[in-house]
Amino acid sequence: MRDQRFSELRLERIGRNFGEQAALSELSLTIRGGEFIALLGPSGCGKSTALNCLAGLLPLSSGSIWLDDRRIDGLPPEQRGFGMVFQNYALFPHMTVRDNVAFGLKMRKTPKAQLRPRVDEVMRLVRLEDQASKLPSQLSGGQQQRVAIARAIVYEPPLVLMDEPLSNLDAQLRLAMRIEIRRLHQSLHLTTIYVTHDQEEALSMADRLVVLRDGVVQQIGTPDEVYAHPANRYVAGFMGYRNMLTFDVASVSSGTAVLAAEDVRLTGQTFGPLETKRAVAAIRPEDIVVDGPPPNRIEVTVEVVEYHGREVLVQARMPGGEALYFRTEKRLAPGDKTTVAVAAERVLVYPSDAPAAPQEAAV
Amino acid sequence: MTTATGTVPGAPGVGRQSLRHRLADRGIDRVLLLLVPGVLFLALLFVYPFLYGLQLSFAPKDGGGLLANYQNFFSDSYLRDTIWTTLILGVPAALFNVLASVPIAYRMRGRFRGKRTITTLLVVPIALGTVLTADGLIELLGPSGWLNKLLRDFNLVDQPVMLVHNYWGVFFSLIITGFPFAFLLVLSYLSGIDPNLERAASVMGAGWWERFRRITFPLLVPGLAITFCLSFVLAFSVFPSANLVGDPSGSTRVISIAAYHAAFEQFDYSMGSAISMIMGAIMLGIIALVLGWRSTMFRGATGGKG
Numbered sequence: 007m008r009d010q011r012f013s014e015l016r017l018e019r020i021g022r023n024f025g026e027q028a029a030l031s032e033l034s035l036t037i038r039g040g041e042f043i044a045l046l047g048p049s050g051c052g053k054s055t056a057l058n059c060l061a062g063l064l065p066l067s068s069g070s071i072w073l074d075d076r077r078i079d080g081l082p083p084e085q086r087g088f089g090m091v092f093q094n095y096a097l098f099p100h101m102t103v104r105d106n107v108a109f110g111l112k113m114r115k116t117p118k119a120q121l122r123p124r125v126d127e128v129m130r131l132v133r134l135e136d137q138a139s140k141l142p143s144q145l146s147g148g149q150q151q152r153v154a155i156a157r158a159i160v161y162e163p164p165l166v167l168m169d170e171p172l173s174n175l176d177a178q179l180r181l182a183m184r185i186e187i188r189r190l191h192q193s194l195h196l197t198t199i200y201v202t203h204d205q206e207e208a209l210s211m212a213d214r215l216v217v218l219r220d221g222v223v224q225q226i227g228t229p230d231e232v233y234a235h236p237a238n239r240y241v242a243g244f245m246g247y248r249n250m251l252t253f254d255v256a257s258v259s260s261g262t263a264v265l266a267a268e269d270v271r272l273t274g275q276t277f278g279p280l281e282t283k284r285a286v287a288a289i290r291p292e293d294i295v296v297d298g299p300p301p302n303r304i305e306v307t308v309e310v311v312e313y314h315g316r317e318v319l320v321q322a323r324m325p326g327g328e329a330l331y332f333r334t335e336k337r338l339a340p341g342d343k344t345t346v347a348v349a350a351e352r353v354l355v356y357p358s359d360a361p362a363a364p365q366e367a368a369v
Numbered sequence: 370m371t372t373a374t375g376t377v378p379g380a381p382g383v384g385r386q387s388l389r390h391r392l393a394d395r396g397i398d399r400v401l402l403l404l405v406p407g408v409l410f411l412a413l414l415f416v417y418p419f420l421y422g423l424q425l426s427f428a429p430k431d432g433g434g435l436l437a438n439y440q441n442f443f444s445d446s447y448l449r450d451t452i453w454t455t456l457i458l459g460v461p462a463a464l465f466n467v468l469a470s471v472p473i474a475y476r477m478r479g480r481f482r483g484k485r486t487i488t489t490l491l492v493v494p495i496a497l498g499t500v501l502t503a504d505g506l507i508e509l510l511g512p513s514g515w516l517n518k519l520l521r522d523f524n525l526v527d528q529p530v531m532l533v534h535n536y537w538g539v540f541f542s543l544i545i546t547g548f549p550f551a552f553l554l555v556l557s558y559l560s561g562i563d564p565n566l567e568r569a570a571s572v573m574g575a576g577w578w579e580r581f582r583r584i585t586f587p588l589l590v591p592g593l594a595i596t597f598c599l600s601f602v603l604a605f606s607v608f609p610s611a612n613l614v615g616d617p618s619g620s621t622r623v624i625s626i627a628a629y630h631a632a633f634e635q636f637d638y639s640m641g642s643a644i645s646m647i648m649g650a651i652m653l654g655i656i657a658l659v660l661g662w663r664s665t666m667f668r669g670a671t672g673g674k675g
Contacts (some may be wrong), residue, residue, distance in 0.1 A: 063572070083568070084572070084574045084575055092568075096563065096565035096568065098570075098584060099588070109570070109573055110574055113570075113575050113579060
């Protein structure tokens with residue numbers, strides 16, 4: 007097999023329209039060989055469209071795709087040589103597991119002498135060596151998933167595309183497969199683009215994340231960057247900043263802003279000019295501390311307490327009537343009055359009028 | 370069962386509930402009882418005439434034992450050969466209809482503008498009926514039809530090309546009426562195959578021919594077998610076109626003509642029944658062959674859920 011490694015895959019302002027509607031617009035991204043990229047966003051955000059465009063299953067409306075210095079966006083899928091894992095697996099129901107896995111190699115006219123050991127090797131890799139002669143319908147969901155992965159990596163494609171591969175599995179299996187995919191990526195170093203709507207999945211697996219919304223890139227960055235410094239309030243909401251409090255801007259100085267409402271003053275970080283009169287403070291439930299130190303102390307009344315094992319998730323009311331969610335190990339009961347606090351660097355302040363304007367997305 | 374349903378309307382709420390549950394426990398869905406009139410109707414219209422014909426075929430008009438009709442049929446080459454005549458018409462016509470449907474339906478399996486119009490156009494011949502089709506065929510392909518006029522005007526032939534009132538006339542008629550039927554069936558079988566399977570195959574490096582050969586066709590074969598059986602049954606019982614655009618006393622003297630001849634021209638109902646029974650047996654035999662072969666193929670779900 008010829009070496010299909012590349013050093014760089016470049017997407018240059020790729021876009022795809024369905025009729026009048028832009029499902030994906032102006033996605034530019036440079037992927038280094040061996041990288042694990044997650045495309046993250048809710049359904050309808052364009053992440054699957056992007057993946058299908060990369061695979062060649064959907065033609066581009068604009069832009070170009072380059073593998074090093076070779077332009078590939080005009081090639082049909084069978085000439086791109088990528089591997090793809092489909093959401094519903096798309097295993098060939100009339101072929102045994104072994105034939106499913108061998109399919110890509112047969113299409114590459116791999117000699118029989120090399121084909122068999124290679125298939126055996128990959129089946130061992132995904133721990134399916136005992137299921138080789140079964141039909142896909144005789145396998146469990148997790149096993150089918152592993153066949154789909156084996157089938158996509160057996161011919162060592164330069165790029166593996168995964169379209170929400172874990173969304174049909176139950177929670178426990180999903181965790182196990184997550185580690186499995188990560189393990190495969192670490193041992194094979196196959197460049198992978200992974201589409202998901204699950205931020206936890208994306209954060210735990212990917213080297214870099216691309217957060218999409220309505221076909222527009224919101225932020226590109228490492229899990230750490232995206233988690234700690236969401237580019238806008240939309241990304242923040244997606245990254246677990248469950249509290250989005252809209253207040254008046256009291257004062258702004260370099261990098262910090264003070265927001266004020268009835269009985270509450272919040273000091274937080276800003277990431278750009280804050281020209282609006284009102285602003286959104288994004289706070290993660292786990293960053294809020296009961297009886298914490300000032301500033302940012304808020305009096306709340308506990309309304310709902312959800313048991314989460316070591317911690318509880320509390321929904322409380324602020325003096326102005328806004329809901330505030332926080333996690334604590336304290337045993338609170340509905341009706342309790344308490345004071346919570348949050349460190350100023352854990353309060354992210356975004357302009358309130360623009361939910362996700364493209365200029366915000368600039369990274 | 371009828372007594373059980375009879376008690377239902379009068380029974381109070383609790384009894385009604387428990388009766389339904391008791392029936393359900395024995396695997397009886399009460400709603401299925403609605404099928405009873407249908408089944409009775411079918412028995413009256415189909416099973417009874419069939420059994421009547423069967424016993425009639427064993428009571429020859431001129432005596433000679435139970436099997437005399439059957440012995441006559443197989444010893445008289447004029448009668449016996451109608452089997453061959455029918456098969457040589459029906460099997461190729463059915464095969465052609467099925468095989469020609471596959472590439473067209475394959476091209477049309479996706480969604481595209483104008484699909485509904487094309488489908489409608491293709492279906493029209495089913496609604497036309499055999500007589501209208503035969504008229505059209507004679508008008509088009511007959512000795513003084515458009516085709517022959519054209520050929521003669523261009524001095525391509527001296528004698529008109531005989532395309533009706535022989536084997537080919539019936540063959541064309543069977544295709545005009547049978548093809549849309551086969552096409553619609555094949556199209557629906559094709560639409561039942563998860564399009565992601567072909568997409569997956571193409572990403573793995575399969576060009577269109579490999580995708581068709583290794584993925585779509587194998588999954589389609591069971592459907593093709595059924596389509597062939599139905600097309601064959603339609604073609605095998607060909608009667609009107611064999612008379613109208615065929616050569617009913619010679620090359621297209623099909624078995625149904627022989628049966629009609631015996632029953633309604635010689636008024637030997639017993640012999641007519643016997644020929645019908647033979648006809649049925651041949652059809653069932655061919656269907657059993659095809660379905661037997663089909664059972665060796667993959668028949669699971671063709672959807673991607675696997």
